[in-house]
Amino acid sequence: MTATPTTLVWFRDDLRLADNAALSWAAERGPVVGLFVHETVGRPLGGAAAWWLRRSLENFRASFPAPLIELSGDPRDIVPRLARELGAEVTWNRRYHRNEVDAPIKEATGAVSHPGYLLTEPWEVRTSAGRPYRVFTPFHKAVQSSLLDAPPTPLPAPDIIPAEVEPVTADRPPEPTWTATLAAHNTPGEQAAHTQLDRFLGALADEGTYDNDALDGVTSGLSAHLRFGEISPDYVWHRAAAAGTWAFLRQLVWRDFAWHRFYHLPDMATRNVRAQFDRFPWEWTPGDVPGDLAAWQSGRTGVPLVDAGMRELWATGRMHNRVRMVAGSWLTKNLGIHWRHGEEWFWDTLVDADAASNAFNWQWVAGSGDDAAPYFRVFNPLTQAEKFDPRGNYVRRWVPEANTPLYPEPMVDIKESRRTALAAYDGIRTG
Ligand SMILES: Cc1cc2nc3c(=O)[nH]c(=O)nc-3n(C[C@H](O)[C@H](O)[C@H](O)COP(=O)(O)OP(=O)(O)OC[C@H]3O[C@@H](n4cnc5c(N)ncnc54)[C@H](O)[C@@H]3O)c2cc1C
Structure with missing residues (x-):
């Protein structure tokens, strides 16, 4: 009789028991042990996403009916070593980036991958x-x-036989102090x-x-x-x-x-999809936070809808899709600041910061992506507010001083900056 094989399920972006193909596959085979790696390679998580992950993991650990090993480091070292030590097969649900991490592990361990993201x-x-x-x-x-x-046809949560392995908790990445307000607005977990x-x-x-x-x-x-x-x-x-x-x-x-x-296009977070935008005269000062960018980040642009969105983001880790578009348009078109600064700020402050959705939508807003609007669209934040926040409730909630003498004028003239952006677009359109 052969011993029942243990299966090591490497959890990444799939912190759930229900409809989890890798977990169901492992549970069918025999005893299960889970692994989560705080990866020290590739783009680090932003602060708000790290805040969410920590709670999501705590929640998952509490409900996972098998040992969970949580480690920090390079999965290319950790996963094959652990599989060898445990004599375990490896399985995971696929992710669609970080192939430089997953491909060599698959090669080394023969891991079986599943769809589900x-x-x-x-x-x-x-x-x-x-x-x-x-x-x-x-x-x-x-x-x-x-x-x-x-x-x-979603799968139910499987019955799991726990492997006889000690659970491990890793030193988790530190959380920035500004994430303290997120708890009032977010409840992570399955x-x-x-x-x-x-x-x-x-x-x-x-x-x-x-x-x-x-x-x-x-x-x-x-x-x-x-x-x-x-x-x-x-x-x-x-x-x-x-x-x-x-x-x-x-x-x-x-x-x-x-x-x-x-x-x-795996370099979408850093490279214009439409190459002619490499010539767009965006303000770009890597590693520095110029005054206009800092004002946008902290919701002090003098444009009520933009400021409301940026303050909502800072306080809650969330922002309505419409306001993401308007705030992004203001940054890239009226202030003329490179979309990568916006992408990086959202990456750090959104609880839903997602490698593909964030990069894709920033390029859409900037006009440099594919499937951008058929023309170079500059949102007017005042008419957008009239249309989508007609009673002004949203703006009032986040910018109570709007419409009082305490509130500043817009940092740049809305019409003039729009004209400048359109002229810059005309300059790169051909060629
Ligand atoms: C500049 C910018 C950056 C963005 N960054 C992110 C990001 O990092 N992560 C993220 O999940 N979404 C991002 N979005 C898309 C969208 O704003 C959010 O998905 C949406 O606001 C989330 O709210 P919801 O769950 O209530 O969405 P719903 O309106 O209920 O939509 C359902 C689901 O569809 C998906 N979705 C909706 N709109 C989009 C979209 N435009 N692009 C991709 N997926 C979408 C989301 O998973 C969402 O939960 C971004 C949009 C913009 C304009």
Whole structure:
């Protein structure tokens, strides 16, 4: 009789028990031990994401019915060594970046990988010419029809036999002091993710419509839960499709699209997708925080909607999608500051900071990405506020001094700076 093999499940962006293909696969085989590595290679997590991760991990450890080994270091050393020591097979759910880390580990251990972070694998969705998509609408059509043909069937949480291994807790990366306010606005963890989905679908059933334009509209609030894999996109699809919330599901496909593009352009966080933007005269002072950037970061630009968004972000780790677009447009177009500064600030301060979605959306806002608007769009933050915050509730909440003598004038003239941005765009458009 052969001994039942132990399986080492390396958790990364999949801190959940339900609909976790790697975990279910391991549980079928025999005893299970979990591993989480605080990786010291690649882009470090931002402060708000590190705050979320710590709580998500604590939550996961409390519910995981097997030992969890938490270590800090380079997974290329840790995972093969641990697999050898435990005599374990390795498995994980795929991620679509950090291939320089995962590929050699797969080679060394023969790890078995599974899908589960996205609705579709980025290499599977192709145009009729066999190329990756560059435009969202046909991508969405292709994804939606494939999911309608073969709807996702989420897996239940498996029964797990714990391996006889001592759990280990690592020295976790330190958290910046400014993250102290996040607890009042965020509840990380699998259970909270499911509660949030139930609440969202319940609100839609009661009030009707999903609306990610109006600042008081109903949206899911699931982005950070999805980012850390506390809930699977397949499960969200499954529930939301049953409720017929197609406008929301279209938005969920944007997440897949951002990863589809990022998978094919892995330097998207640092390099313009459209090369002519290399000549765009953005202000760029690496390693320095010039005054205009600092004012934008701290919500002191003199533009109420932008300041409201930036203050909301700092206090809560969240920002409404519409305000992300308006604040990003103000930074890159009216202030003329390079989008990479905005991407880095959001990376550090958003609880949902996601390698693909953040980079993709910043390039979209700056105009340097593919599937950017067909023209170089400069949002007018005043008309955006009138349209999407007509009663001014959102601005009043975060910028109570707006419309009083205490509040400053905009840092730059809105019309004049718009003209300058359009002229700069004209200058790079050809060639
Ligand atoms: C400059 C900028 C930066 C952004 N950075 C991030 C980021 O780092 N991480 C992130 O998850 N989203 C990012 N977004 C997208 C979007 O703002 C958030 O996903 C959304 O506000 C989250 O709120 P929600 O969960 O209530 O979304 P809902 O409106 O309920 O949408 C459902 C889900 O779809 C996905 N989604 C929605 N819109 C987008 C989008 N435009 N791109 C990609 N996925 C989307 C998210 O996973 C979201 O949870 C960014 C947008 C902009 C303009």
